[in-house]
Amino acid sequence: MAMATEVPRGVYLAGDRSHQANRLTGALLVVLVAAVLASLAIGASGTSLWSTLWAFLRGEDLSLRDRVVLWDIRLPRTLMGALVGAALAVSGAIMQGLFRNPLADPGLIGVSAGAGFGAIVAIVLGGLLPLALQDVLGYYLVPFAAFLGSWASTIILYRVSTRKGHTSVATMLLAGIALGALTGAISGLLVYIADDAQLRTLTFWGMGSIAGATWSKLLTAAPLMIVAFIAAPFIAKGLNGLALGETAASHMGIAVQRTKNTAILAVAAAVGSAVAVSGGIGFVGIVVPHLLRLAVGPDHRYLLRNSALLGAALLLVADIISRVVIAPAELPIGIIMAVIGGPFFLWILLRRRGILDM
Amino acid sequence: MLRAENITVHFGRRTVLHDVSFDAKPGALTAIVGPNGSGKTTLLKAITGEASHDGQVMLNDRDITSAKPWELAAIRGVLPQATPLAFPFTVSEVVRLGLISGVTADQAAIIPAALSRVGLTDYGARFYQELSGGEQQRVQLARVLAQVWEPISEAGPHWLFLDEPVSALDIAHQLQVMKIARDFANAGGGVVAVMHDLNLTAMFADQIALISDGRIVAQSTPDEILTNDLLSRAYNCAVQVNTPPPSGTYILPQMATMGAH
Numbered sequence: 126m127a128m129a130t131e132v133p134r135g136v137y138l139a140g141d142r143s144h145q146a147n148r149l150t151g152a153l154l155v156v157l158v159a160a161v162l163a164s165l166a167i168g169a170s171g172t173s174l175w176s177t178l179w180a181f182l183r184g185e186d187l188s189l190r191d192r193v194v195l196w197d198i199r200l201p202r203t204l205m206g207a208l209v210g211a212a213l214a215v216s217g218a219i220m221q222g223l224f225r226n227p228l229a230d231p232g233l234i235g236v237s238a239g240a241g242f243g244a245i246v247a248i249v250l251g252g253l254l255p256l257a258l259q260d261v262l263g264y265y266l267v268p269f270a271a272f273l274g275s276w277a278s279t280i281i282l283y284r285v286s287t288r289k290g291h292t293s294v295a296t297m298l299l300a301g302i303a304l305g306a307l308t309g310a311i312s313g314l315l316v317y318i319a320d321d322a323q324l325r326t327l328t329f330w331g332m333g334s335i336a337g338a339t340w341s342k343l344l345t346a347a348p349l350m351i352v353a354f355i356a357a358p359f360i361a362k363g364l365n366g367l368a369l370g371e372t373a374a375s376h377m378g379i380a381v382q383r384t385k386n387t388a389i390l391a392v393a394a395a396v397g398s399a400v401a402v403s404g405g406i407g408f409v410g411i412v413v414p415h416l417l418r419l420a421v422g423p424d425h426r427y428l429l430r431n432s433a434l435l436g437a438a439l440l441l442v443a444d445i446i447s448r449v450v451i452a453p454a455e456l457p458i459g460i461i462m463a464v465i466g467g468p469f470f471l472w473i474l475l476r477r478r479g480i481l482d483m
Numbered sequence: 484m485l486r487a488e489n490i491t492v493h494f495g496r497r498t499v500l501h502d503v504s505f506d507a508k509p510g511a512l513t514a515i516v517g518p519n520g521s522g523k524t525t526l527l528k529a530i531t532g533e534a535s536h537d538g539q540v541m542l543n544d545r546d547i548t549s550a551k552p553w554e555l556a557a558i559r560g561v562l563p564q565a566t567p568l569a570f571p572f573t574v575s576e577v578v579r580l581g582l583i584s585g586v587t588a589d590q591a592a593i594i595p596a597a598l599s600r601v602g603l604t605d606y607g608a609r610f611y612q613e614l615s616g617g618e619q620q621r622v623q624l625a626r627v628l629a630q631v632w633e634p635i636s637e638a639g640p641h642w643l644f645l646d647e648p649v650s651a652l653d654i655a656h657q658l659q660v661m662k663i664a665r666d667f668a669n670a671g672g673g674v675v676a677v678m679h680d681l682n683l684t685a686m687f688a689d690q691i692a693l694i695s696d697g698r699i700v701a702q703s704t705p706d707e708i709l710t711n712d713l714l715s716r717a718y719n720c721a722v723q724v725n726t727p728p729p730s731g732t733y734i735l736p737q738m739a740t741m742g743a744h
Contacts, residue, residue, distance in 0.1 A: 138575050138591060138594055138595060138607060139575060139595075139605075139607035139608040140573035140574055140575030140576060140606075140607035140608035140609070141573075141575050141576065141579070141591075141594075141607070142573065142576070222569075225569035225570075226569065227570070362583055365580055365583060366580060366583050367569075368568055368569045368570050368572065368580070369566055369567075369568060369569075369580060370566065370567055372533055372563065373561075373563060373566055375533075375552045376531065376552075376555075376556060376559075376560070376561040377552075377556055377580065377581065377583050377584055377630060378552050378553035378555070378556025378557070378583065378584025379552060379553075379583065379584070380551070380552055380553070381552070418570060418571065422571070422572065422573065422576060423569075423570030423571060423572055423576075424572075424576060
């Protein structure tokens with residue numbers, strides 16, 4: 126068999142969308158930078174901070190009030206929004222690759238519920254831990270418990286819905302409902318026995334918001350998310366192979382079990398830490414990867430990083446809307462995302478009803 | 484060299500393969516034939532390491548149970564009967580998945596070459612899900628060919644394992660796919676194919692393993708296997724080789740020529 130002839134440089138293969146995906150990455154970077162700047166400049170403080178921001182970026186001295194608003198309120202909130210958006214979108218894309226189905230969203234099938242359960246257990250029962258352990262875990266207790274909760278629920282879901290390398294969507298969705306109901310019930314019980322201070326924490330936490338972002342909160346959540354972001358590129362090829370099923374992936378040279386384990390841990394780390402600091406923000410993980418697959422295809426080498434960028438930008442825009450729409454009050458960002466995501470989800474179902482039969 | 488010895492496979496309590504031994508040489512096309520449910524596909528799955536089994540499978544002098552997936556992917560490609568695909572990949576992107584293991588990676592030129600081999604030259608930008616079953620099967624073959632593009636390398640011969648590669652195809656494409664397998668073997672690679680069509684098997688195979696009820700009835704050349712006695716026994720159906728019917732129409736692939744009319 127003769128060796129294939131060289132493809133000249135700059136000539137793209139028909140059906141190869143990698144150069145479009147690369148160009149999109151560049152465009153999304155620009156969009157994200159714009160969203161970050163807008164998120165720093167726009168807010169409820171009454172005055173537009175564009176000029177202040179500009180001064181800040183040029184290194185000029187700011188008034189104390191502007192410094193507090195910009196440095197202590199908006200900057201951590203913006204970074205938190207970007208990180209949480211990226212984490213939710215990437216974990217959605219990874220889960221969909223793992224379950225081989227575009228409907229597998231952490232919020233939809235109970236992974237976020239598992240994370241929330243972990244967080245509630247930590248908030249209510251954390252005080253029962255030995256003091257030494259409390260000292261070690263400190264601020265990290267809630268995100269770590271949320272990580273454990275989402276990890277356990279991802280593993281349970283995968284075990285229940287996958288047989289012989291084939292994932293049943295109906296089983297996956299129904300198992301997610303069962304898991305959500307169970308964790309919800311136990312969480313309800315815990316809320317019942319919580320004291321007043323814990324109730325306050327739970328209520329603010331559960332609203333799905335990044336409004337309470339502080340530097341310390343950001344620092345507790347960021348490490349786990351960053352671990353997930355670092356892991357993602359290493360499983361992109363494996364997820365591509367899994368699109369043909371576990372057996373075919375193995376025949377193509379993919380270490381299937383390692384890919385699956387890494388994917389589940391990455392999802393758990395990203396969802397756990399995102400839920401721990403922001404409560405449940407739904408639909409990011411389903412809207413973002415779906416749009417990107419429509420635009421530049423399902424190749425995970427590009428999908429994962431583009432999802433991170435678009436997810437971060439989308440959450441920042443939703444957060445900006447939540448700040449201005451009824452200013453000076455704020456809507457929880459969860460509501461904004463539900464208003465965007467709910468109809469979008471219905472639209473996916475209408476377009477591709479066949480998905481559910483897969 | 485492929486050597487499978489004492490292969491026994493159980494599905495639950497049922498024994499699907501009983502102590503089967505089977506071998507295949509590089510440079511030859513070895514067909515596995517037998518009636519439905521006789522264990523043909525199970526044998527192929529045992530040889531590729533998909534089905535858990537007792538016994539030993541050696542491929543190029545390596546025990547496949549101890550080899551890593553990427554080590555095996557470097558020397559053999561496997562074409563299943565049907566391959567589900569989860570996301571809207573284009574044809575080119577599916578074929579590129581064959582380059583995933585890095586053996587022949589980044590040789591993007593293999594993608595159009597593989598598509599042209601299976602007769603799908605202008606299909607690169609089409610969506611896989613929009614193709615017919617036969618076209619999808621040929622895209623999968625192109626993907627497997629891309630994975631083991633060279634039939635032989637310094638490290639030894641490469642292998643193609645094909646599970647009923649022509650079942651979904653029309654006569655012209657059956658001949659085309661069998662010829663691809665034949666060429667791969669002629670160039671020094673090894674081909675093992677589960678076959679349904681006995682005429683195509685007679686045309687293209689060097690060796691045939693006839694399997695019935697989970698046991699090998701015989702393994703030898705087509706002339707020795709495709710006999711009235713052996714086939715009638717294995718398939719539980721009285722057959723007569725090389726005997727034209729007294730009347731009526733019949734079409735033999737042996738008398739068909741691709742692309743000529």
